[in-house]
Amino acid sequence: MEIVLSGIRPTGDLHLGNYFGALRNFVKMQDDYKCNFFVADYHSLTTHPHPEDLRINVKKILSQYIASGLDPEKSTIYVQSDVPEVCELYMLMNMNAYIGELERTASFKEKARQNPDNVNAGL
Secondary structure, X not given: OOEEEEEEOOOOOOOHHHHXXXXXXXXXXXXXXXXXXXXXXXXXXXXXXXXXXHHHHHHHHHHHHHHOOOOOOOEEEEEHHXXXXXXXXXXXXXXXXXXXXXXXXXXXXXXXXXXXXXOOOOO
């Protein structure tokens, strides 16, 4: 069975864009793939959230995942920061990611344009 890995940043409540762009497909994939869905709380740190807001939003996203139809019996659902290996892998990958490579990545370029005062490898 093929593996799916995807996450959503906890920057607030999920909205229709999240549902139609991702969650609806997540729910469909649960029966055909080995699915791992996470709350990308480390990824949200690039926008400098307030710690209390982040904590609350992580819980919201988890509950909204379940409410949207993600089934913990069919998929693995977790919070990114609960897995220490994420930081270990991030460190190793950052040591091998050169600025030229980052600048050629579409998502990096888009986020750098949106946040010109906060350009970092975490983008």
